[in-house]
Amino acid sequence: MSITLKAARINAGLGIADAAKALNVSERTLYSWEAAKRFPDVPQIVLIEGLYNVSYNEINFLLNDYGLTEKGGE
Secondary structure, three states: OOEEHHHHHHHOOOOHHHHHHHHOOOHHHHHHHHOOOOOOOHHHHHHHHHHHOOOHHHEEOOOOOOOOOOOOOO
């Protein structure tokens, strides 16, 4: 099961301002990660895992699959 970065933040009970401050990034940067316009670096992902209490494997950094998943039955 995967969760979007925004959903992980909300599930952790954090607003955008609090999460950005805890991750030492601007709110704009966090918005761009959540919108899949930019992606966090590995050290930032480690901070996200701890702050949001999720593992990297649980986070879906893309808003949709961009055709990356296989469609069955066609």
